[in-house]
Amino acid sequence: MTVTQLTLEEFRNYARLSLSLSPGVNVIYGENAQGKTNLLEAVGYLSAASSHRARYDRELIRFGAGHACISAELLAYGREFTLTARLHRGARRQLFSNGVRLKTAGELSGILTTVFFCPEDLYLIREGAAVRRRFLDGCICQLRPRYGEALAEYRRLYEHKTRILRDCGTKPSLLDALEEFNVRMAQVGAVLIHYRAHFIKRLREVTPEIHRDFSGGREELDLSYATVKTIPDPQAPAKELLPFLLEHQRSHYQAELESRQCLSGPHKDDLQVFIDQVSAKSFASQGQTRTAALSLKLACREILYQETGEWPVLLLDDVLSELDERRREYVLRRITGGQVLITCCEDVGPAALEKGSVFHIRGGALV
Ligand code: ATP
Numbered sequence: 001m002t003v004t005q006l007t008l009e010e011f012r013n014y015a016r017l018s019l020s021l022s023p024g025v026n027v028i029y030g031e032n033a034q035g036k037t038n039l040l041e042a043v044g045y046l047s048a049a050s051s052h053r054a055r056y057d058r059e060l061i062r063f064g065a066g067h068a069c070i071s072a073e074l075l076a077y078g079r080e081f082t083l084t085a086r087l088h089r090g091a092r093r094q095l096f097s098n099g100v101r102l103k104t105a106g107e108l109s110g111i112l113t114t115v116f117f118c119p120e121d122l123y124l125i126r127e128g129a130a131v132r133r134r135f136l137d138g139c140i141c142q143l144r145p146r147y148g149e150a151l152a153e154y155r156r157l158y159e160h161k162t163r164i165l166r167d168c169g170t171k172p173s174l175l176d177a178l179e180e181f182n183v184r185m186a187q188v189g190a191v192l193i194h195y196r197a198h199f200i201k202r203l204r205e206v207t208p209e210i211h212r213d214f215s216g217g218r219e220e221l222d223l224s225y226a227t228v229k230t231i232p233d234p235q236a237p238a239k240e241l242l243p244f245l246l247e248h249q250r251s252h253y254q255a256e257l258e259s260r261q262c263l264s265g266p267h268k269d270d271l272q273v274f275i276d277q278v279s280a281k282s283f284a285s286q287g288q289t290r291t292a293a294l295s296l297k298l299a300c301r302e303i304l305y306q307e308t309g310e311w312p313v314l315l316l317d318d319v320l321s322e323l324d325e326r327r328r329e330y331v332l333r334r335i336t337g338g339q340v341l342i343t344c345c346e347d348v349g350p351a352a353l354e355k356g357s358v359f360h361i362r363g364g365a366l367v
């Protein structure tokens with residue numbers, strides 16, 4: 001899919017902007033704090049109805065303005081779409097596709113899919129398991145609506161169970177409901193594990209080759225899925241996973257009461273990343289960390305393409321810094337197939353690009 005035209009009104013530091021984008025690589029460059037990330041954020045917003053960095057929609061509205069509007073014309077699935085998001089201070093946002101009001105944000109992701117890479121994604125390799133779970137969840141949600149439903153239910157159950165464990169000291173009667181929560185959490189947890197296992201299987205097929213190419217054949221990346229220890233085969237149907245989850249819960253029952261925390265379930269899952277057989281989390285260099293994180297995102301993009309037949313729009317924020325010449329070249333010339341929007345601080349020059357456009361942004365305007 002391709003975003004052909006992007007129009008912003010009162011969005012972040014843009015009073016008004018209209019941009020015609022190329023179907024290939026679009027480089028957006030400029031000094032710090034000029035509005036490069038804001039541009040990618042706007043495109044990302046139209047696919048997820050949420051920003052990768054803003055907590056509230058009102059942060060996206062230009063200081064002093066009452067409303068903001070993001071609009072994009074795009075080609076997807078052989079059709080033309082105009083997607084529009086109107087944000088208002090103090091009122092609900094409105095989403096439109098070809099002028100028709102959308103009821104849910106989920107309807108957007110069926111039209112525009114994006115894969116976003118931002119500097120914070122370095123944490124994907126470096127930090128605790130929570131960020132990698134978020135990555136997995138984000139990808140699988142774009143592919144499988146049922147997964148999103150299960151995830152939302154699991155989160156509700158988890159919060160409820162945590163409250164029971166926290167408060168049962170003063171109110172022992174709360175424990176009566178614990179068994180019921182445990183069973184439902186195991187049932188829904190089994191669904192999550194099943195989907196995650198299958199998605200990670202796909203990631204394992206796709207990511208190593210991308211990473212090998214990216215590193216000029218120097219590095220081997222591998223992935224593994226760490227989930228509830230009693231499970232012999234996470235790819236098994238959810239029904240078959242259930243008894244193993246219940247068994248694990250039982251063996252942690254006392255420990256959960258003592259620690260007052262949920263200790264058993266897929267909310268502790270991890271996607272382990274290895275480069276040349278050692279843990280990337282502990283040993284990867286800055287550049288390797290960036291390469292591995294980007295390889296994972298590119299793999300996600302490829303899987304989305306295989307599943308939907310359309311390349312998601314790739315949004316790369318500030319990815320070129322810290323990459324050596326070979327890796328930069330890979331980003332600018334070898335990511336083929338779909339549309340790419342990439343920000344950087346310096347003009348990469350037309351020679352670095354096979355085909356595409358270069359935009360210079362200064363103070364929320366196109367130079
Ligand atoms: P860098 O190279 O440092 O990443 P950038 O070009 O990506 O810079 P952006 O993150 O896009 O910069 O932000 C540009 C500017 O937008 C910031 O100076 C910020 O103060 C401003 N800005 C953010 N939100 C709003 C808003 N709601 N209204 C007006 N300006 C805003």
Ligand code: MG
Nearest residue numbers: 036037317318
């Ligand atoms: Mg930026």
